[in-house]
Amino acid sequence: MHDRSLLRTTDVQQVFPLSSRSQASMFNWSQLQLLNAGSWFLSSSFYHRSCSCSVRSIYKQTTDPNFPETLIIAINKHGVSLIDPKTKDLLTTHPFTKISNWSSGNTYFHITIGNLVRGSKLLCETALGYKMDDLLTSYISQMLTTMTKQSTGRNTSK
Secondary structure: OOOOEOOOOOOHHHHOOOOOOOEHHHOOHHHHHOOOOOHHHOOHHHHHHHHOOOOOOEEEEOOOOOOOOEEEEEEEOOEEEEEOOOOOOEEEEEOHHHEEEEEEOOOEEEEEEOOOOOOEEEEEEOOOHHHHHHHHHHHHHHHHHHHHHHHHHHHHOO
16 A cells, blocks of 8 residues: 555545544454545546546546446445446446456556456556555455454364
């Protein structure tokens, strides 16, 4: 995660006002699930400002002919959601357990769903690739930590 806190990428200020400046690592999975880390993509003022530009919150995807050329991508506790920017219809949500790989750079965000060889790949042109990478990394890291704790708890209770 590039940011030490959740202030820039979530609504932590509203949900946990007394802890909002704490490091992200201080929050457990249950607390992170209460945060909204994707609605700023769809907030009307941000959305309308970005629509007048070429590509900001609306990502140009170049790999999947089953989806529109542009997509809104939201990451939340349910996984990675793809939204049609014109209709605001939810096209699909990929749960974190189905995401096998992702990467980002200055101009892109790339994600692989399913098998690395035969899975579906989505490549989006965006200047927000690192932010998407941070959010995805945070959610998956917390999910894995929770799963490990639950597994360890089951093994020690036997």
